[in-house]
Amino acid sequence: MKKQHFKQAFYMTLPVMAGYLFLGCAFGILFQEQGYGPLWAALMSLTVYAGSLQFAAVGLFAAPFSPLSALLLALTVNARHVFYGLSMLDKYEGNSLTKWYCVFGLSDETYSLLCTGEPPADADPARFRFFVTLFDQAYWILGSIAGGLIVRYLPFSSEGIDFVMTALFLVIAIEQWEKAEDHLPAIGGFILSLLCLFLFGADSFLIPSMAAILVFQYLLYRRECGRQHNEKGGEQTC
């Protein structure tokens, strides 16, 4: 039984394997360029394990020591993970160590695999999700170690490799667009973030954007409530 979960989870994570080895490598290279070798990259990937934050945080290690900046950066870049958790509440139950590891390892990619992909019918869902999470992090760690090791031997400049992050989010956004029945959440999120970017500037627009998005989502929720209210003929559902 165990071996079978292992195998099924492995197949499911194959696309992430390629992406994470590549992205992890890019992180290892960027970190190496700041003077932090493969062991440092491995430590980051083992304990922090948040792709976009790790990229964004590289600059912190080149600037004067500022724990407060680290705190604020982690909060703003990772605040979205709160929402991943919200949509996994019913899937991750109980209080086991493996459940909390799955919570720890809820990266963008693991989330996107597990929020849409259903575990195979004959698999124990909890165990299956655990292996998917574990494999994904293993790829990420391996990639970030490899990045620091190979950077010296690259036959070409790595300039521009940080675009992987943009490419990743673009692709996930495209996939979500295709999957969504209602495009308003995506369009609203896009317009509100652009607006906040112009109003608050590049360094401080994430928090106002998230606040605006929360208000917008609440309005959408009320609209949805009203619609259900009309359909069910007076029955209060929200």
Add this chain to the structure above:
Amino acid sequence: MLNTSQSLILIAILAAVTFLTRAIPFLLFPDQEHMPPFVRYLGQALPYSIMAMLVVYCYKNVSLTAAPFGLPEFLCAVFILFLHRWKHNLILSIAGGTILYMVLVQMVF
């Protein structure tokens, strides 16, 4: 470069905050039955808004007023859009877009 203990402190902060952001919903709503309906709605609709925000986040430092006017970034976005609608291959789209970007910023712009 920071010294070793400063670096370790930064990593510890990043790790702790990251885990906290992922664990908060599970700490706040351990009980499915008593989850507010709006929170339930957020769980389903919020990822769409957030991903759009992240895309904007990636473009926040692109300058439209100075050369090359964000041209490499926007060309690659269009390229990724078409490549992904065509092949629907996550890795191909990401790798293809990134490699095109590297070529553009290193050799063209």
